[in-house]
Amino acid sequence: MYKNLVDLFKENERKGAVGAFNVHCFEMLPSMIKGAEELNVPVILQTSLGTAEYIGFEPLIAAVKALAETSSVSVALHMDHCKDIEALKKAINCGYSSVMYDGSSLPLEENIKNTKEVVEYAHAHGVSVEGEVGSIGGAEEGVVVAKDAAMYTRPEDALRFASETGVDALAVSIGTTHGQYKSKAKINYELLAELKVKLGDTGLVLHGGTGVSDEDMRRCVREGMKKINVGTELNKSYIEVVSRTFTAEDVTPLTSLRKLLGPANDRIKEIVKEKASLFKL
Template sequence: MKLYNFNALLDVAKARGFKAIGSFNLHCLEMLPAYFRAAKETHSPMMIQISTGTADYLGYKLLVDAVRSLAESEDVPTCLHLDHCSELTAIRTAIEAGFSSVMYDGSHLPMEENIANTRQVIDLARQYNVSVEAELGAIGGAEDGKQVAEEAIAFTTVEDARHFVEQTGVDMLAVSVGTVHGLYTGKAHIQHQRLAEITAATHTPLVLHGGTGVSDEDMRRAVAGGIEKVNVGTEMNVQWVGRCKQAFEKGKVNDSVRKFLIPANDAVTQVLTEKINLFK
Protein backbone atom coordinates (compact mmCIF):
# COMPACT_ATOMS: atom_id res chain seq x y z
CA MET A 1 0.00 0.00 0.00
CA LYS A 2 1.27 3.48 -0.84
CA LEU A 3 1.64 6.04 1.93
CA TYR A 4 -0.80 8.95 1.71
CA ASN A 5 0.17 12.58 1.90
CA PHE A 6 -1.79 14.77 4.31
CA ASN A 7 -4.23 16.12 1.74
CA ALA A 8 -5.20 12.67 0.48
CA LEU A 9 -5.47 11.32 4.04
CA LEU A 10 -7.72 14.21 5.07
CA ASP A 11 -10.08 13.33 2.23
CA VAL A 12 -10.26 9.76 3.54
CA ALA A 13 -10.84 10.98 7.10
CA LYS A 14 -13.68 13.27 6.08
CA ALA A 15 -15.30 10.53 4.01
CA ARG A 16 -15.32 8.44 7.19
CA GLY A 17 -16.94 11.16 9.28
CA PHE A 18 -13.89 12.80 10.88
CA LYS A 19 -13.34 16.56 10.90
CA ALA A 20 -9.63 16.29 11.71
CA ILE A 21 -6.73 13.86 11.70
CA GLY A 22 -4.74 12.94 14.79
CA SER A 23 -1.00 12.89 14.18
CA PHE A 24 0.76 10.77 16.77
CA ASN A 25 4.44 10.83 17.70
CA LEU A 26 6.21 7.48 17.44
CA HIS A 27 9.19 7.00 19.74
CA CYS A 28 10.16 3.38 19.06
CA LEU A 29 9.13 0.50 16.79
CA GLU A 30 7.69 -1.46 19.70
CA MET A 31 4.86 1.08 19.92
CA LEU A 32 3.90 0.83 16.25
CA PRO A 33 1.38 -2.08 16.29
CA ALA A 34 -0.54 -0.31 19.07
CA TYR A 35 -1.14 2.65 16.77
CA PHE A 36 -2.65 0.50 14.07
CA ARG A 37 -4.90 -1.30 16.55
CA ALA A 38 -6.37 2.07 17.52
CA ALA A 39 -6.88 2.97 13.86
CA LYS A 40 -8.65 -0.33 13.21
CA GLU A 41 -10.88 0.03 16.29
CA THR A 42 -11.99 3.54 15.28
CA HIS A 43 -12.09 2.95 11.50
CA SER A 44 -9.78 5.92 11.19
CA PRO A 45 -6.90 6.62 8.83
CA MET A 46 -3.55 6.92 10.60
CA MET A 47 -1.00 9.75 10.65
CA ILE A 48 2.28 8.88 12.35
CA GLN A 49 4.83 11.59 12.94
CA ILE A 50 8.52 11.21 13.56
CA SER A 51 10.96 13.61 15.19
CA THR A 52 14.42 13.92 13.70
CA GLY A 53 15.74 12.33 16.90
CA THR A 54 13.62 9.23 16.37
CA ALA A 55 14.48 9.16 12.66
CA ASP A 56 18.19 9.24 13.45
CA TYR A 57 17.72 6.55 16.11
CA LEU A 58 15.76 4.10 13.97
CA GLY A 59 16.68 5.12 10.43
CA TYR A 60 14.49 6.88 7.87
CA LYS A 61 14.20 3.91 5.53
CA LEU A 62 13.41 1.43 8.31
CA LEU A 63 10.56 3.66 9.47
CA VAL A 64 9.16 3.92 5.95
CA ASP A 65 9.36 0.15 5.42
CA ALA A 66 7.80 -0.70 8.80
CA VAL A 67 4.94 1.79 8.52
CA ARG A 68 4.18 0.89 4.91
CA SER A 69 4.17 -2.83 5.74
CA LEU A 70 1.70 -2.42 8.62
CA ALA A 71 -0.46 -0.04 6.61
CA GLU A 72 -0.79 -2.71 3.94
CA SER A 73 -1.31 -5.70 6.23
CA GLU A 74 -3.84 -3.85 8.41
CA ASP A 75 -5.49 -2.07 5.45
CA VAL A 76 -5.20 1.35 7.12
CA PRO A 77 -4.65 4.46 4.97
CA THR A 78 -1.52 5.95 6.53
CA CYS A 79 0.60 9.09 6.29
CA LEU A 80 4.20 9.17 7.58
CA HIS A 81 5.16 12.71 8.61
CA LEU A 82 8.50 14.23 9.63
CA ASP A 83 7.74 16.60 12.50
CA HIS A 84 9.42 19.89 13.56
CA CYS A 85 12.44 19.87 11.26
CA SER A 86 14.50 22.98 10.56
CA GLU A 87 17.24 21.22 8.57
CA LEU A 88 16.68 21.12 4.83
CA THR A 89 19.10 18.18 4.45
CA ALA A 90 17.07 16.06 6.90
CA ILE A 91 13.86 16.96 5.07
CA ARG A 92 15.40 15.85 1.78
CA THR A 93 16.56 12.61 3.40
CA ALA A 94 13.04 11.91 4.68
CA ILE A 95 11.41 12.67 1.33
CA GLU A 96 13.85 10.54 -0.63
CA ALA A 97 13.43 7.68 1.88
CA GLY A 98 9.66 7.67 1.28
CA PHE A 99 8.07 9.88 3.93
CA SER A 100 4.80 11.22 2.55
CA SER A 101 4.62 14.47 4.55
CA VAL A 102 7.14 16.83 6.15
CA MET A 103 7.16 19.86 8.41
CA TYR A 104 9.59 22.69 7.88
CA ASP A 105 9.76 24.64 11.14
CA GLY A 106 11.05 28.14 10.49
CA SER A 107 8.97 29.72 13.23
CA HIS A 108 12.13 30.94 14.97
CA LEU A 109 13.19 32.91 11.86
CA PRO A 110 12.12 36.31 10.53
CA MET A 111 8.91 36.03 8.50
CA GLU A 112 10.42 36.46 5.04
CA GLU A 113 13.20 33.96 5.72
CA ASN A 114 10.62 31.46 6.98
CA ILE A 115 8.62 32.03 3.78
CA ALA A 116 11.66 31.61 1.53
CA ASN A 117 12.78 28.38 3.19
CA THR A 118 9.25 26.96 3.24
CA ARG A 119 8.90 27.65 -0.48
CA GLN A 120 12.18 25.83 -1.07
CA VAL A 121 10.85 22.79 0.80
CA ILE A 122 7.56 22.94 -1.11
CA ASP A 123 9.39 23.03 -4.45
CA LEU A 124 11.20 19.82 -3.51
CA ALA A 125 8.17 18.11 -1.94
CA ARG A 126 5.92 18.72 -4.95
CA GLN A 127 8.23 16.58 -7.06
CA TYR A 128 7.41 13.60 -4.82
CA ASN A 129 3.72 14.35 -4.07
CA VAL A 130 4.68 15.03 -0.44
CA SER A 131 2.63 17.47 1.68
CA VAL A 132 4.29 20.28 3.63
CA GLU A 133 3.46 21.78 7.01
CA ALA A 134 4.91 25.05 8.29
CA GLU A 135 4.60 26.98 11.55
CA LEU A 136 3.99 30.58 12.56
CA GLY A 137 4.34 31.85 16.10
CA ALA A 138 6.10 30.22 19.05
CA ILE A 139 4.40 27.43 20.98
CA GLY A 140 5.65 27.08 24.54
CA GLY A 141 7.00 24.00 26.27
CA ALA A 142 9.50 21.34 25.28
CA GLU A 143 9.57 18.80 22.46
CA ASP A 144 12.41 16.45 21.46
CA GLY A 145 14.88 18.42 23.57
CA LYS A 146 13.87 21.86 22.26
CA GLN A 147 12.56 24.30 24.86
CA VAL A 148 10.51 27.47 24.37
CA ALA A 149 10.25 29.49 27.58
CA GLU A 150 6.96 31.09 28.62
CA GLU A 151 8.27 34.60 27.95
CA ALA A 152 9.21 33.57 24.37
CA ILE A 153 5.71 32.39 23.44
CA ALA A 154 4.36 34.34 20.46
CA PHE A 155 0.77 33.85 19.34
CA THR A 156 0.07 33.68 15.62
CA THR A 157 -1.57 36.81 14.23
CA VAL A 158 -4.28 36.82 11.59
CA GLU A 159 -2.34 39.08 9.23
CA ASP A 160 0.85 37.03 9.48
CA ALA A 161 -1.07 33.83 8.80
CA ARG A 162 -2.82 35.31 5.76
CA HIS A 163 0.44 36.67 4.35
CA PHE A 164 2.32 33.42 4.94
CA VAL A 165 -0.29 31.24 3.25
CA GLU A 166 -0.59 33.60 0.29
CA GLN A 167 3.17 33.63 -0.23
CA THR A 168 3.81 29.89 0.19
CA GLY A 169 0.68 27.91 -0.66
CA VAL A 170 1.61 25.58 2.20
CA ASP A 171 -0.61 22.52 2.68
CA MET A 172 -1.13 23.04 6.43
CA LEU A 173 -0.14 25.67 8.94
CA ALA A 174 0.68 25.12 12.61
CA VAL A 175 -0.51 28.05 14.70
CA SER A 176 0.16 29.21 18.24
CA VAL A 177 -3.22 29.73 19.92
CA GLY A 178 -2.57 28.68 23.51
CA THR A 179 -1.42 25.06 23.57
CA VAL A 180 1.90 23.96 25.07
CA HIS A 181 4.30 21.24 23.95
CA GLY A 182 4.80 18.51 26.53
CA LEU A 183 1.99 19.59 28.87
CA TYR A 184 0.55 16.72 30.88
CA THR A 185 0.21 18.09 34.42
CA GLY A 186 -2.13 21.00 33.61
CA LYS A 187 -4.62 22.26 31.06
CA ALA A 188 -4.06 24.43 28.02
CA HIS A 189 -6.32 27.38 27.25
CA ILE A 190 -7.05 27.72 23.54
CA GLN A 191 -7.81 31.16 22.14
CA HIS A 192 -10.83 30.16 20.09
CA GLN A 193 -11.57 33.64 18.73
CA ARG A 194 -8.03 33.95 17.38
CA LEU A 195 -8.35 30.49 15.84
CA ALA A 196 -11.67 31.38 14.18
CA GLU A 197 -10.20 34.54 12.66
CA ILE A 198 -7.13 32.72 11.32
CA THR A 199 -9.36 30.01 9.84
CA ALA A 200 -11.47 32.61 8.03
CA ALA A 201 -8.39 34.46 6.75
CA THR A 202 -6.40 31.48 5.42
CA HIS A 203 -8.84 28.82 4.15
CA THR A 204 -6.00 26.35 4.83
CA PRO A 205 -5.92 23.31 7.15
CA LEU A 206 -4.61 24.45 10.53
CA VAL A 207 -2.54 22.33 12.90
CA LEU A 208 -2.79 22.23 16.69
CA HIS A 209 0.54 21.32 18.28
CA GLY A 210 0.63 20.36 21.93
CA GLY A 211 -2.56 18.30 21.87
CA THR A 212 -1.75 16.77 25.25
CA GLY A 213 -3.28 18.85 28.03
CA VAL A 214 -6.23 20.08 25.98
CA SER A 215 -9.61 19.25 27.53
CA ASP A 216 -12.04 17.14 25.51
CA GLU A 217 -14.43 20.10 25.27
CA ASP A 218 -11.70 22.43 24.01
CA MET A 219 -10.47 19.83 21.55
CA ARG A 220 -13.91 19.33 20.00
CA ARG A 221 -14.38 23.09 19.80
CA ALA A 222 -10.96 23.58 18.16
CA VAL A 223 -11.68 20.88 15.59
CA ALA A 224 -15.04 22.48 14.82
CA GLY A 225 -13.27 25.85 14.52
CA GLY A 226 -10.79 24.96 11.80
CA ILE A 227 -8.14 22.64 13.24
CA GLU A 228 -7.75 19.72 10.83
CA LYS A 229 -4.56 18.13 12.21
CA VAL A 230 -3.94 17.57 15.91
CA ASN A 231 -0.51 16.58 17.22
CA VAL A 232 -0.41 14.30 20.27
CA GLY A 233 2.78 12.83 21.67
CA THR A 234 3.48 13.45 25.34
CA GLU A 235 0.37 11.74 26.69
CA MET A 236 1.20 8.48 24.88
CA ASN A 237 4.84 8.61 25.91
CA VAL A 238 3.98 9.22 29.56
CA GLN A 239 1.54 6.29 29.59
CA TRP A 240 3.99 3.99 27.79
CA VAL A 241 6.93 4.76 30.09
CA GLY A 242 4.75 4.58 33.20
CA ARG A 243 3.39 1.14 32.35
CA CYS A 244 6.87 -0.10 31.40
CA LYS A 245 8.26 1.05 34.75
CA GLN A 246 5.52 -0.80 36.61
CA ALA A 247 6.05 -3.98 34.60
CA PHE A 248 9.85 -3.97 34.88
CA GLU A 249 9.72 -3.38 38.64
CA LYS A 250 7.53 -6.47 39.07
CA GLY A 251 9.24 -8.66 36.50
CA LYS A 252 12.12 -11.13 36.65
CA VAL A 253 15.33 -10.88 34.63
CA ASN A 254 14.51 -14.06 32.68
CA ASP A 255 11.00 -12.90 31.65
CA SER A 256 10.41 -12.28 27.97
CA VAL A 257 10.79 -8.59 27.13
CA ARG A 258 7.38 -8.61 25.42
CA LYS A 259 5.79 -9.24 28.84
CA PHE A 260 6.95 -5.79 29.92
CA LEU A 261 5.85 -4.03 26.74
CA ILE A 262 2.34 -5.44 26.17
CA PRO A 263 0.69 -3.43 29.01
CA ALA A 264 2.44 -0.29 27.75
CA ASN A 265 1.21 -0.82 24.21
CA ASP A 266 -2.33 -1.51 25.44
CA ALA A 267 -2.23 1.87 27.21
CA VAL A 268 -1.09 3.59 24.01
CA THR A 269 -3.95 2.04 22.05
CA GLN A 270 -6.41 3.31 24.65
CA VAL A 271 -5.00 6.87 24.52
CA LEU A 272 -5.10 6.94 20.72
CA THR A 273 -8.63 5.56 20.59
CA GLU A 274 -9.89 8.21 23.02
CA LYS A 275 -8.18 11.01 21.10
CA ILE A 276 -9.34 9.85 17.66
CA ASN A 277 -12.95 9.78 18.83
CA LEU A 278 -12.68 13.52 19.64
CA PHE A 279 -12.01 14.36 15.99
CA LYS A 280 -15.45 13.41 14.66
Protein backbone atom coordinates (compact mmCIF):
# COMPACT_ATOMS: atom_id res chain seq x y z
CA MET A 1 0.00 0.00 0.00
CA TYR A 2 1.06 3.56 -0.74
CA LYS A 3 1.09 5.65 2.46
CA ASN A 4 2.51 8.72 4.18
CA LEU A 5 4.94 8.94 7.11
CA VAL A 6 2.27 9.31 9.77
CA ASP A 7 0.64 6.05 8.62
CA LEU A 8 4.01 4.31 8.60
CA PHE A 9 4.91 5.57 12.08
CA LYS A 10 1.56 4.35 13.41
CA GLU A 11 1.93 0.97 11.76
CA ASN A 12 5.46 0.64 13.11
CA GLU A 13 4.65 1.86 16.65
CA ARG A 14 6.80 0.04 19.21
CA LYS A 15 8.46 -1.93 16.41
CA GLY A 16 11.43 0.39 15.87
CA ALA A 17 12.37 2.93 13.22
CA VAL A 18 11.31 2.99 9.58
CA GLY A 19 14.18 2.93 7.10
CA ALA A 20 14.31 5.72 4.52
CA PHE A 21 16.47 4.86 1.55
CA ASN A 22 17.65 7.34 -1.05
CA VAL A 23 16.78 6.34 -4.58
CA HIS A 24 19.55 7.42 -6.95
CA CYS A 25 18.21 5.86 -10.13
CA PHE A 26 15.12 4.05 -11.38
CA GLU A 27 16.69 0.60 -11.12
CA MET A 28 16.91 0.84 -7.34
CA LEU A 29 13.13 1.03 -6.80
CA PRO A 30 12.08 -2.63 -7.14
CA SER A 31 15.17 -3.81 -5.26
CA MET A 32 14.40 -1.58 -2.29
CA ILE A 33 10.83 -2.77 -2.07
CA LYS A 34 11.87 -6.42 -2.42
CA GLY A 35 14.31 -5.93 0.49
CA ALA A 36 11.53 -4.50 2.68
CA GLU A 37 9.17 -7.32 1.68
CA GLU A 38 11.69 -9.99 2.61
CA LEU A 39 11.92 -8.46 6.10
CA ASN A 40 8.20 -7.62 6.20
CA VAL A 41 8.79 -3.98 7.23
CA PRO A 42 7.33 -0.72 5.93
CA VAL A 43 9.74 1.32 3.83
CA ILE A 44 10.30 4.94 2.84
CA LEU A 45 11.76 5.54 -0.60
CA GLN A 46 13.15 9.04 -0.77
CA THR A 47 14.63 11.19 -3.48
CA SER A 48 16.41 14.49 -3.69
CA LEU A 49 14.83 17.08 -5.96
CA GLY A 50 17.71 16.33 -8.35
CA THR A 51 16.76 12.65 -8.59
CA ALA A 52 13.07 13.53 -9.08
CA GLU A 53 14.05 15.79 -11.97
CA TYR A 54 16.46 13.20 -13.37
CA ILE A 55 13.85 10.42 -13.46
CA GLY A 56 10.88 12.76 -13.97
CA PHE A 57 8.22 13.39 -11.32
CA GLU A 58 5.41 11.55 -13.11
CA PRO A 59 7.24 8.35 -14.11
CA LEU A 60 8.88 8.15 -10.68
CA ILE A 61 5.64 8.53 -8.75
CA ALA A 62 3.70 6.22 -11.09
CA ALA A 63 6.35 3.52 -10.66
CA VAL A 64 6.46 3.80 -6.87
CA LYS A 65 2.65 3.74 -6.64
CA ALA A 66 2.43 0.72 -8.95
CA LEU A 67 5.06 -1.15 -6.94
CA ALA A 68 3.43 -0.11 -3.63
CA GLU A 69 -0.03 -1.20 -4.66
CA THR A 70 1.04 -4.75 -5.40
CA SER A 71 3.39 -4.97 -2.45
CA SER A 72 2.79 -6.79 0.83
CA VAL A 73 4.40 -3.88 2.75
CA SER A 74 3.54 -0.20 3.17
CA VAL A 75 5.56 2.20 1.05
CA ALA A 76 5.97 5.99 1.27
CA LEU A 77 7.60 8.26 -1.30
CA HIS A 78 9.35 11.16 0.41
CA MET A 79 11.12 14.23 -0.97
CA ASP A 80 14.36 14.55 0.99
CA HIS A 81 16.01 17.92 1.92
CA CYS A 82 14.31 20.52 -0.24
CA LYS A 83 14.66 24.25 0.22
CA ASP A 84 12.33 25.18 -2.64
CA ILE A 85 8.71 25.58 -1.52
CA GLU A 86 7.34 25.68 -5.08
CA ALA A 87 9.13 22.43 -5.91
CA LEU A 88 7.60 20.86 -2.80
CA LYS A 89 4.14 21.98 -3.84
CA LYS A 90 4.77 20.39 -7.23
CA ALA A 91 5.87 17.15 -5.53
CA ILE A 92 2.70 17.19 -3.42
CA ASN A 93 0.48 17.88 -6.44
CA CYS A 94 2.16 15.13 -8.45
CA GLY A 95 1.64 12.53 -5.71
CA TYR A 96 4.57 12.29 -3.29
CA SER A 97 3.10 11.04 0.00
CA SER A 98 5.64 12.92 2.15
CA VAL A 99 8.06 15.85 1.88
CA MET A 100 10.90 17.46 3.80
CA TYR A 101 11.31 21.20 3.89
CA ASP A 102 14.86 22.02 4.94
CA GLY A 103 15.11 25.52 6.33
CA SER A 104 17.91 24.61 8.71
CA SER A 105 20.29 27.18 7.24
CA LEU A 106 17.78 30.00 7.85
CA PRO A 107 17.19 31.91 11.08
CA LEU A 108 14.75 29.91 13.27
CA GLU A 109 11.95 32.44 12.79
CA GLU A 110 12.11 32.15 9.00
CA ASN A 111 12.51 28.38 9.11
CA ILE A 112 9.31 28.18 11.19
CA LYS A 113 7.39 30.50 8.87
CA ASN A 114 8.35 28.59 5.69
CA THR A 115 7.90 25.15 7.21
CA LYS A 116 4.45 26.15 8.43
CA GLU A 117 3.47 27.15 4.90
CA VAL A 118 4.59 23.74 3.61
CA VAL A 119 2.77 21.91 6.44
CA GLU A 120 -0.51 23.70 5.73
CA TYR A 121 -0.32 22.89 2.03
CA ALA A 122 0.84 19.30 2.55
CA HIS A 123 -1.67 18.41 5.25
CA ALA A 124 -4.53 19.72 3.11
CA HIS A 125 -3.41 17.09 0.57
CA GLY A 126 -2.91 14.23 3.06
CA VAL A 127 0.87 14.52 2.75
CA SER A 128 3.23 14.35 5.76
CA VAL A 129 6.07 16.80 6.43
CA GLU A 130 9.55 16.53 7.90
CA GLY A 131 11.40 19.66 9.04
CA GLU A 132 14.93 20.29 10.27
CA VAL A 133 16.26 22.30 13.18
CA GLY A 134 19.97 22.53 13.85
CA SER A 135 22.30 21.73 11.02
CA ILE A 136 23.51 18.28 9.98
CA GLY A 137 26.98 18.67 8.49
CA GLY A 138 28.54 17.07 5.45
CA ALA A 139 27.92 16.92 1.73
CA GLU A 140 24.68 15.90 0.09
CA GLU A 141 23.90 16.41 -3.59
CA GLY A 142 26.80 18.81 -3.82
CA VAL A 143 25.47 20.99 -0.98
CA VAL A 144 28.25 21.13 1.54
CA VAL A 145 27.79 22.17 5.16
CA ALA A 146 31.23 22.42 6.75
CA LYS A 147 31.54 20.18 9.79
CA ASP A 148 32.28 23.11 12.06
CA ALA A 149 29.24 24.93 10.68
CA ALA A 150 27.02 21.99 11.62
CA MET A 151 25.14 22.70 14.81
CA TYR A 152 23.58 20.43 17.36
CA THR A 153 19.81 20.86 17.58
CA ARG A 154 18.87 22.93 20.63
CA PRO A 155 15.99 21.17 22.43
CA GLU A 156 14.16 24.44 23.14
CA ASP A 157 14.34 25.37 19.44
CA ALA A 158 13.10 21.90 18.44
CA LEU A 159 10.14 22.13 20.81
CA ARG A 160 9.15 25.58 19.57
CA PHE A 161 9.64 24.54 15.94
CA ALA A 162 7.52 21.39 16.30
CA SER A 163 4.67 23.06 18.15
CA GLU A 164 4.50 26.13 15.89
CA THR A 165 4.82 24.32 12.55
CA GLY A 166 2.90 21.10 13.24
CA VAL A 167 5.48 18.95 11.42
CA ASP A 168 5.05 15.18 11.57
CA ALA A 169 8.76 14.42 11.72
CA LEU A 170 11.86 16.35 12.65
CA ALA A 171 15.44 15.86 11.50
CA VAL A 172 17.76 16.53 14.41
CA SER A 173 21.47 17.08 14.56
CA ILE A 174 22.98 14.87 17.26
CA GLY A 175 26.40 14.12 15.81
CA THR A 176 25.86 12.42 12.46
CA THR A 177 27.19 13.79 9.18
CA HIS A 178 25.95 13.46 5.60
CA GLY A 179 28.19 11.54 3.25
CA GLN A 180 30.25 9.97 6.02
CA TYR A 181 31.51 6.51 5.09
CA LYS A 182 35.16 6.34 6.08
CA SER A 183 34.64 6.75 9.81
CA LYS A 184 31.83 6.48 12.32
CA ALA A 185 29.87 9.27 14.01
CA LYS A 186 29.93 10.04 17.70
CA ILE A 187 26.32 10.31 18.83
CA ASN A 188 25.25 12.69 21.58
CA TYR A 189 22.83 10.41 23.48
CA GLU A 190 22.15 12.92 26.22
CA LEU A 191 20.80 15.29 23.60
CA LEU A 192 18.77 12.52 21.96
CA ALA A 193 17.13 11.68 25.31
CA GLU A 194 16.27 15.33 25.92
CA LEU A 195 14.84 15.74 22.42
CA LYS A 196 12.76 12.60 22.81
CA VAL A 197 11.19 13.88 26.04
CA LYS A 198 10.54 17.36 24.61
CA LEU A 199 9.16 16.25 21.25
CA GLY A 200 6.74 13.51 22.30
CA ASP A 201 4.77 12.47 19.22
CA THR A 202 6.86 14.23 16.56
CA GLY A 203 8.90 11.51 14.87
CA LEU A 204 12.62 12.05 15.32
CA VAL A 205 14.69 11.50 12.19
CA LEU A 206 18.33 10.50 12.01
CA HIS A 207 20.20 11.64 8.90
CA GLY A 208 23.63 10.43 7.83
CA GLY A 209 22.83 6.82 8.72
CA THR A 210 25.73 5.45 6.64
CA GLY A 211 28.21 6.85 9.15
CA VAL A 212 26.57 5.23 12.19
CA SER A 213 27.96 1.97 13.59
CA ASP A 214 25.56 -0.98 13.91
CA GLU A 215 25.73 -0.76 17.67
CA ASP A 216 24.89 2.96 17.69
CA MET A 217 22.14 2.38 15.18
CA ARG A 218 20.43 -0.14 17.44
CA ARG A 219 20.79 2.21 20.40
CA CYS A 220 19.36 5.18 18.46
CA VAL A 221 16.33 3.03 17.60
CA ARG A 222 15.91 1.88 21.21
CA GLU A 223 16.12 5.49 22.35
CA GLY A 224 13.32 6.63 20.11
CA MET A 225 14.40 7.43 16.54
CA LYS A 226 11.42 6.89 14.24
CA LYS A 227 12.96 7.34 10.77
CA ILE A 228 16.53 6.61 9.74
CA ASN A 229 17.99 7.82 6.47
CA VAL A 230 20.49 5.83 4.45
CA GLY A 231 21.78 7.39 1.24
CA THR A 232 25.55 7.37 0.85
CA GLU A 233 25.92 3.62 1.37
CA LEU A 234 23.54 2.92 -1.53
CA ASN A 235 25.23 5.32 -3.92
CA LYS A 236 28.70 4.14 -2.97
CA SER A 237 27.88 0.43 -3.24
CA TYR A 238 26.12 0.81 -6.58
CA ILE A 239 29.23 2.48 -7.98
CA GLU A 240 31.48 -0.21 -6.52
CA VAL A 241 29.47 -3.05 -8.06
CA VAL A 242 28.96 -1.52 -11.50
CA SER A 243 32.62 -0.50 -11.62
CA ARG A 244 33.43 -4.17 -11.28
CA THR A 245 30.80 -5.57 -13.67
CA PHE A 246 31.33 -2.98 -16.40
CA THR A 247 35.09 -3.52 -16.47
CA ALA A 248 35.04 -7.33 -16.42
CA GLU A 249 37.18 -8.88 -19.18
CA ASP A 250 34.34 -10.63 -20.97
CA VAL A 251 32.21 -7.48 -21.39
CA THR A 252 31.63 -6.42 -24.99
CA PRO A 253 29.29 -3.80 -26.51
CA LEU A 254 26.83 -6.65 -27.06
CA THR A 255 26.74 -7.73 -23.42
CA SER A 256 23.26 -7.23 -21.97
CA LEU A 257 23.15 -4.19 -19.72
CA ARG A 258 20.82 -6.15 -17.48
CA LYS A 259 23.63 -8.56 -16.70
CA LEU A 260 25.84 -5.63 -15.64
CA LEU A 261 23.22 -3.80 -13.56
CA GLY A 262 21.63 -6.86 -11.94
CA PRO A 263 24.38 -7.44 -9.34
CA ALA A 264 24.24 -3.76 -8.29
CA ASN A 265 20.46 -3.97 -7.93
CA ASP A 266 20.86 -7.12 -5.82
CA ARG A 267 23.35 -5.30 -3.61
CA ILE A 268 20.77 -2.53 -3.01
CA LYS A 269 18.27 -5.13 -1.82
CA GLU A 270 20.86 -6.58 0.56
CA ILE A 271 21.75 -3.15 2.01
CA VAL A 272 18.07 -2.39 2.62
CA LYS A 273 17.75 -5.71 4.44
CA GLU A 274 20.94 -5.26 6.46
CA LYS A 275 20.02 -1.74 7.56
CA ALA A 276 16.31 -2.35 8.12
CA SER A 277 17.08 -5.31 10.35
CA LEU A 278 19.09 -2.96 12.60
CA PHE A 279 16.06 -0.67 12.81
CA LYS A 280 13.79 -3.39 14.26
CA LEU A 281 13.24 -3.44 18.01
